[in-house]
Amino acid sequence: MTAPAPLSAPRAFEVVLEWVESRILAGQLHVGDLLPPERELARQLGVSRSAVREAVRTLAAQGVLRSSVGAGGAGGTAVTAVPSRALERFLRLHVALANFPVDDVIQARIALERLSARLATANARASDLAAMREALAAMDVAGIDKSAFNDADTAYHVAIAGAAGNRLVADMTVAIRESMRLPLLDAFRNVGEWDDLVDGLRAQHQAIYRAIEERDADRAEDLVEEHIRSAWHRLAPSFDRRWGTSEDSRPGTQI
Amino acid sequence: MTAPAPLSAPRAFEVVLEWVESRILAGQLHVGDLLPPERELARQLGVSRSAVREAVRTLAAQGVLRSSVGAGGAGGTAVTAVPSRALERFLRLHVALANFPVDDVIQARIALERLSARLATANARASDLAAMREALAAMDVAGIDKSAFNDADTAYHVAIAGAAGNRLVADMTVAIRESMRLPLLDAFRNVGEWDDLVDGLRAQHQAIYRAIEERDADRAEDLVEEHIRSAWHRLAPSFDRRWGTSEDSRPGTQI
DNA sequence: GATTCATATTGGTCAGACCATTGTGGATGG
DNA sequence: CCATCCACAATGGTCTGACCAATATGAATC
Structure with missing residues (x-):
């Protein structure tokens, strides 16, 4: 004892x-x-x-x-210091395990990308704006492949996050976007009226770019939120149930 | 070939x-x-x-x-499904490696806790409010130990995140708060005018609670942001440089 | 001086063994 | 018939010792 x-x-x-x-x-x-x-x-x-x-x-x-x-x-x-890969795998797996309902992830994404957009209006450098324009141009190609569009779309959002100059927010944004790359591509493939959808996304992306270029923080963050929300509303019905859309969320959790 | x-x-x-x-x-x-x-x-x-x-x-x-x-x-x-522990270790290590400057983390925390507060006004149940009141009571003990106060403070913010009903945001909030527990405790120990500081924090916490209880989302999220900002301004000078405060941030990244 | 090659160092992998913990089912005793 | 106890099997945790593959270093060679 x-x-x-x-x-x-x-x-x-x-x-x-x-x-x-x-x-x-x-x-x-x-x-x-x-x-x-x-x-x-x-x-x-x-x-x-x-x-x-x-x-x-x-x-x-x-x-x-x-x-x-x-x-x-x-x-x-x-x-070493490669947090984004680790975060991405983390989110991808936990989203797949329905640990994180997709609705929750979208909500978090809106909060983070609003902040990214606001910060980007203050901190974006010429090279950051160039990266954003490059992604916009890639999405503008006529008759673009759905997969290529998805990649350029991701690149655009990642460019904004990078321009914000906040590493944690940028890595989280990248991780969220990347962790949903496959599910989103899946939804792209199943959605109807593709041409219509993609035109709308292009216009929204351009509007966000202009707001950032003109350093209008309030407009930029509102446009980003509106963009993510509308895209999600459009894609949600085509979203494979496999990816765990809001099964048992609380009543008020809808987006 | x-x-x-x-x-x-x-x-x-x-x-x-x-x-x-x-x-x-x-x-x-x-x-x-x-x-x-x-x-x-x-x-x-x-x-x-x-x-x-x-x-x-x-x-x-x-x-x-x-x-x-x-x-x-x-x-x-x-x-299994225990993302918060993993996220916490992840953040703690990368913050220590100065991969994520503390200013960046605070900024992300504000964005996430704003969202938490807003969602909590919509989704908080009676049991959630009770958990918040319990943490408030724990912080109210006269002549409370700094470490105990820090724990109750963490518990309060975690309770709000839990009440929000968004698992990802809650886990990220917990991870951020937990990953800064030791550095914050460190700052608590070094800060002057402790009684004055803690009185201010108590008042802010109470105000946030009332806003949530009264379901005033706009007020709740603004109070949360103001709370985190002012606490950080107060503590930043006492913050050990060891924890990597904004060494090489971009010009506009200050909080 | 440049090139080539043997060698040491280091992570990557494997095989095989033993330990500690835990559930299961059978033996035992009432 | 039921409760208790115990031997056993299954499983992760650890260790040892070996060999492989990649890579830098330095000596030997041209």
């Missing part, structure tokens, strides 16, 4: 996780820094190499570590 | 990842479903058990899988 006995002994890979995380949170590990070799770290922490590898996989899944083989500085496991 | 030769052979654990992900995205795997035992899955896919385990760790890091030992239905690896 000496010690209360630890209720749950930390698992081996969690020891490694803790080692890396605490160093990152304490500012001792920065982007670009190399971790010790797996064998060495395993020896240091008194765990097996498999435990180290599982911890590394966990952090790599968060976009925090990146491993590459080979000797010298190019090889090894390093601290 | 037959095949273009795969530029990068899929790694073993990616085969497993693909196997699980495609089944989730195709709707063949739902929350609660059990995966085959690791040994069995390894055999099926022709990879080693370690490869399976690394893939499982990757998906567990996203909050998509959960493993537990033991025989029967209780043991095994199952599809």
Whole structure:
């Protein structure tokens, strides 16, 4: 009856996780820094190499570590910074699991893209505007393929998010848009009156661009919201039930 | 010169990842479903058990899988749904890596909590309001400990997010608030005029609660924004530079 | 001095073993 | 017949040790 006995002994890979995380949170590990070799770290922490590898996989899944083989500085496991991929996979999977009803995602997207649009009117540089025009031009091609249009559409929204200059909002926007790329393409394929729809989207995109170019924040954010809402209303009926549209949402959650 | 030769052979654990992900995205795997035992899955896919385990760790890091030992239905690896933990770790690490400047995070938080407040006025149930009142009461204790106040503060904002009924927004809000719990506690400890500050926060919280209770969406979201902004202005000077406050933000990105 | 090649380093993978936890069903005893 | 207990099997967690593949480095060669 000496010690209360630890209720749950930390698992081996969690020891490694803790080692890396605490160093990152304490500012001792920065982007670009190399971790010790797996064998060495395993020896240091008194765990097996498999435990180290599982911890590394966990952090790599968060976009925090990146491993590459080979000797010298190019090889090894390093601290990295690619949050968007990780966020995208995260959203894609949880949306598919109906953890996040599509309606909820659209609502979040509106809030984020409103902010993006507002910030973009303040922060957009010439190069940002050029990227937006490029995406607009790509969508303007007559008789454009649905898939190509979808890609350019994504690129346009991503360009706005990038122009906003807020990395978190930009990454979240990218992740949301990318996580819905396939479902949206699916809806594009099934929707009727494609030509009519695409003309409307083009006009809305152009209007948003003008608002940003003219630095009219209020107009820009309202146009963005209106754009997302109307597109969603148009596409929702063609949206495959597979993607989990509002089954059990609360009464007021509709968009 | 037959095949273009795969530029990068899929790694073993990616085969497993693909196997699980495609089944989730195709709707063949739902929350609660059990995966085959690791040994069995390894055999099926022709990879080693370690490869399976690394893939499982990757998906567990996203909050998509959960493993537990033991025989029967209780043991095994199952599809799960705990996105908030995963999001929280994700944000905490990337904020610490200065991938996401704190100013950016605050801005995103404002956008999300504005939405939460608006939705809460429409969707809050009696039990949600009770949870909010409970957090308010916890913050009202005279001479309250800074750490306890911080916890109750978090609980209050989380309660609003929960009342909104949008799971994605709620999880993002929780993740953002939780990821800043330690830095905020740090700032609390260093800030001067604590009593004055905490009185102001209490009053703002109460005002937000009344707006939600009275179902005044516009007032609620404006009060929330004002609350977060003023708290941040108050705390920013005491914020440890370690947490990466706006070093290289664009000119217009200040809050 | 440039090129080539052996070598060391490092992550990626695998096989096989043992442990700890947990449910199950059969044996045991009332 | 029922309740209790226990051996056993299933499953994830961990470890060891080995080999492969990619990559940088430096020595040997031209």
